Amino acid sequence: MGKAVLDLQNKLPLARVVYASATGASEPRNMIYMSRLGIWGEGTPFRTFEDFLHAIEKRGVGAMEIVAMDMKVSGMYIARQLSFSGVTFRIEEIPLDPTFERVYNRAALLWAEALSVFQQAADWIGLESRKSLWGQFWSAHQRFFKYLCIAAKVRRLVELAREELAQDKCVVIGLQSTGEARTREVLDERDGQLDCFVSAAEGVFLSLIQKHFPSTKRKRDRGAGSKRKRRPRGRGAKACRPTYEAAGVIRISDDSSTESDAGLDSDFHSSPESLVDDDVVIVDAIGLPADDRGPLCPPQRDPHGPGILEQVERLKQDLLAKVLVLGRELPVNTLDELIDQLGGPEHVAEMTGRKGRVVSRSDGTVAFESRAEQGLSIDHVNLREKERFMKGEKLVAIISEASSSGVSLQADRRVQNQRRRVHMTLELPWSADRAIQQFGRTHRSNQVSAPEYIFLISELAGERRFASIVAKRLESLGALTHGDRRATESRDLSKYNFENKYGARALSCVLNTILSQMENKVPLPQGYPGGDAAFFRDMKQGLLSVGIGGRESRTGCLDVEKDCSITKFLNRILGLEVHKQNALFQYFSDTFDHLIEVDKKEGKYDMGILDLAPGIEEIYEESQQVFLAPGHPQDGQVIFYKITVDRGLKWEEAYTRSLELTGPHDGFYLSYKARGNKPSCLLAEQNRSNLFTVYKPNIGRQSQLETFDSLCRKFYRVTAEEARELWESNYTLSLKHCSHTSWNRQCRLVQEGKDCVQGLRLRHHYMLCGALLRVWGRIAAVMADVTSSSYLQIVRLKTKDKKKQVGIKIPEGCVSRVLQELQHMDADVKRKRAHGQGFPVPSTALCPLALPCGPGEVLDLTYSPPAQVFPPPSPFTFPLPQDPAPTLLLGTPDASADPATLVHQGCDINFKEVLEDMLRSLNAVPPPEPPGPLGGGAGVPGGGGGPERQSVIQFSPPFPNS
Structure with a gap:
């Protein structure tokens, strides 16, 4: 889409362009199609979009805030949203039920065993390329535990919903996936008959084994539709590889760490063509004690012995049997359970994309029923359900991504159901755009009351992965659209955002400490069963059981994987037992906080826009200096303020x-x-x-x-x-x-003649405001030269006389150098203006003409060019009429003032440019007859002196009578 917009703009170079977006750009890279903004390109601080993107991403969310503010200052950008006055937000952290925790731990151990079994089966049959296999495995792994995370919150959500309904409110529950695929599979297996609720988590596990377990059939299927690469001579079949007796590390380069729901709910389509080593799962000897290997080491079998295929099939059937046993305890489909617990379809309005559901009947039986109503499609069923909710016939609504756009569920003044909406988010979407779409269903215009938002997050540490993604996107979206990361709901989710440089550094530190036994200044979590030694042993085994680890080094330690990202880490630790993943996440979180604290002490932490003097009202502007800043298509200006704060x-x-x-x-x-x-x-x-x-x-x-x-x-x-x-x-x-x-x-x-500010009431601060993006690089370079750090702190303040300012805080030690740089920049801009290209204005055009403007008269100084295109004119050589009769220039004032002072006097029109434009047209198209009385001369609308020109706007007299 972005490329199409770029192509359209390139093909229409003279077209005027307005960019309009419902949700804005959640990341700077999404601005690539906005080439007409003048932020990058010739004559701007950034030559290409890549330069702009690199500069913004390097400086994080703070730089995004600057982009939004600079665009607003330049008058090219406006962002409006509904007021969040009255809207409440809260995070509901849900403790785990002991029974659920036992089931979760059993599932984690079974997945660790499945990883080892998949690896062994792939080795036995000599599976060559395993990228697709492991993509499917980890995608299913993530979906399985995501379903468990959601299921852990259902009981508490039902309690909250009943409490809100008892207070005369109505409830909207937001989720993303419905689990319909598994229900359809079971329905097909049982010939359309169902007598129990279906577990979506069990279906994910079973489907993985049935469809993607390594087998010779899988190899044949692969070869049927694609060309096979011949193995170079001298390279034996992978089944003949050494049978690494002490299997402990599984190095898996491919990871399904996609953030999209499509990656979670659909098959992983990948072409397993490559034979590079990174596509291969390698099991190395790491020398772990036998009790450290856990389920990773089933007994090794001779791959050359008889009945290999039978043994592989036996592995598959054994694993299926264990999953079926576990499935008896796994939670059922979340959506079906919610509807059942909240009163059934008669009391719950379901607005999703699924075609059928499993319901509990009055006689206690369970059956599958279609959602379709007579003569209505699913889309129309959703609209009918929406009407029932808005009329108050149903007081609970469940919406999925399918109904997250275009549906209004707010407490509208025009509908019967005007109860306050309580929007509970059971499952966070991966994208901030989608999150805002869903939040916006209950917060819209013309509402009687603002909604309450409740985000439900379980105590499972791995679920922070999902909150982290939305927090990151909401932060950047708020910064890009409103110039303030706090402008969006991220103020409640920001503590879950680990996808930044501190998260990456904290992860590297934690993995090096656990796997490579490197020193870490952060203390271990207190109260871990067995003490520090047990913590390191369990964490090492746990990381290996979810495929995080590298090869054994010469020192006997494990190397950390180079491609282990925050996303991958948070995905994988979902597969650890509850106490292990919580302890590991706590250690990671403590390290994360420690790194931020260190940077704060060293002045390197980007805290976004800070209040310069919070809680203080005695703030005054002592002085200001204005400097021109180069820009495209027009220059801007920055203002240097000296601020006095009385503390x-x-x-x-x-x-x-x-x-x-x-x-x-x-x-x-x-x-x-x-x-x-x-x-x-x-x-x-x-x-x-x-x-x-x-x-x-x-x-x-x-x-x-x-x-x-x-x-x-x-x-x-x-x-x-x-x-x-x-x-x-x-x-x-x-x-x-x-x-x-x-x-x-x-x-x-x-x-000694120096200043001492110890204990003084008055403090002086220096700020640079205005078109900051145009001077960002210059100021950062000066700061780096003086302070050895290019970090720029953005601050806001409100003066005693209610003026609000947002800008860069300039340290006192950098003031003189910054002022010198601004003065040089200002002089350069003025020099370029003086030598700029353009048509010289004839001296006669600046002579006063005797056309005084009487009181109440209208000066029509707007100009629309004629239909025909004028050729580029040569410099003006003709003289204007000597007799200043009222025939030209539509009422030019009789004033001897310098024309430069008329540029912005009384209205926002540049009279000098209007004069140039009109003279240019007169020179290119000479009038066919001499000027006549006012109203019939050249250049007069409706006159005979040339093509008719239509006035667009009329201004009242902008000049004083003189």
Whole structure:
């Protein structure tokens, strides 16, 4: 689609283009078709789209915010959405039932055994290319455990739904997959008869074994439809490979880590043509003790012995039997169970794409029934169900991806059912675009009340994988569309976003620690059964059981796979037992947090747009300087601000706050130690975590919290009357004097002629606002030269007079260099303007003409070019009429002011350009008759002096009477 739009724009170079999108661009790469924006190309900071993409992705979500803001500042972009006022969001973390946990653990062990059995069968029959095999295996693995994750939340969702219904609300449940495929398979096997609910998870496992288990038939099927590559001489059949006695590592390069639902719910179509080593599953000897190998090591058999095919078939049948036994305990289809638990089809409006469902009848029996109603297609059935929900006939609606677009389920003023909607997300979609589509079903215009959103996430660590994807996309979507990553629902899911550079570094660190025994400063999770040694042993075995591991190195340790991504890691750990995956994920999460904390201390962490002085209202613009910035198709400007922040807390405000405090230890305190014959004064407020927030007269709220013990060691509590004099004295003195002067009556730095800001109320900050994208590279280069870091912090503020500013914070040490760079840039732009190409304006065109504009008269200075195309004119050589009769230029004002001052006076039209344009047309098409009275001269609409020109807009007189 993007290529088609690009081609269309290339074929219509003169066309005006408007880009309109319902959901925006969730990633910068999706902007590739927006070539007319002027963000990249000749005359811009980025020569190609690839340069732009690299720069933005390198700097993360913060840079995306800059892109959106720069486009808005330039007037080329507008993004509007419904207000989220009144909308509530919450995460409901659901604990696992002990019975469910036992079933999950059994399933994890069986999948580990299946991995080993698939590997052994492939070796025995000499399967050459295994890319398709392992793609199918890991795709099924992911789908199986995703179904279990969803099933773990059904019981709690039903409880929540009943609670909300009891409060006169109605419920909308969002999911993605319906599990209909497995139901159809069982229906076909049983000749259209069903007497029980079907397990979608069991169907995924059985289908994998029945359709994709390694066999000679699989080899024949492959050879029938494609050419076989001949094996080079000297390379024996893979069945004749050494039978690695100590099988422990399974190196699998291919992974079905697709994020699309298509990859989850459909077969994995891959052409297994390649014979490169990466396509082969290699089992290496790693020297693990026998008890470490777990289910990975079934007894090895001689691949050259008799009855190989019979043995492979026996492996398959044994595995099928074990799956069938496990299937008796696996949860049934989520959608069918939800409908059954919430009252059946009579009380639940189902809007999905499936054609039939399994229902429980009044006599206790279970049967399959079609969703179709007489004379209606499935689409019309969904519309009928929507009408029943909106009329209040049904108070629960279940929607899938099939009904996530174009259906309005909000509390509309025009419908009977105006109960508040509670939108519960049982299954998060992989895409932010799809998530927003589904969230938007219940939050639309003309609604009586805003919806409540509840995201249900189980305690299974592996499910963070699904929340991580949506969190990442929602963050970037909010940054690109609104210039603020907090503009979307990601504020509730952002803690699950691990798909960034910190996630990759944390994963590498964790895998190196567990597999390669490298040192990690992050402590291990507390309370793991068996201690640290058991943790490392279990995690090592667990990673190997889900195919994460490399070859054994010379030191006896395992090398980490080079292609193990966050997506792959979070997919695979779904296959670990619950306590193992939670412990491993906790270790990964702790490492992730540690790396972020380190970068924060070193000033390298991108925190997006920060409030410059949160909670402070005394913010003033002290000065500003405007600089021109180069751009295409037009230049922009940036403004350098000096901001003054008064951090002090007046006594009146402190006293008012103290009256609102209710804690037993809240109030004013004085220090035991006196400095300058005066103790220090503060106001302490206890918060929920039993820590104290401290307020001081000179710096206001202190960012660092204090414990009660620390507070009592240095301070003692006093009344407000005792604290008042010291508070006011400190507040007044700190306006111009640092703390050293207050304590010692002098400051060494001040005596040396330097500035000291220790304890001062006033702080100065420097900001660069405006068309930031055009100067981003220049400022980053200056910052890197001065501070050795090219990181630019974006800040926002609101001044005392209610002005809002968003821009780059410039450290004080970089101010002089940044100003020099901006001055050079400004001079370059002005120089190019002075020597720019274009038609020179005749001096006579700038002479005042006697056409004064009377009060109430209309100046028509708009111009539409004639139908015929003018050839490029030569420089103007003709003189304008000497007699300034009212015949030309439609009421040019009688003013001696410099025309440059008329460019933007009173309205947004450049009069100089209008004059040039009209003179150019007059020079190219000379009038057939001499100018006549006003209304009949050349260039006058409706006159005989040339083609008729239609006025588009009329402006009131923009000039003062003079």
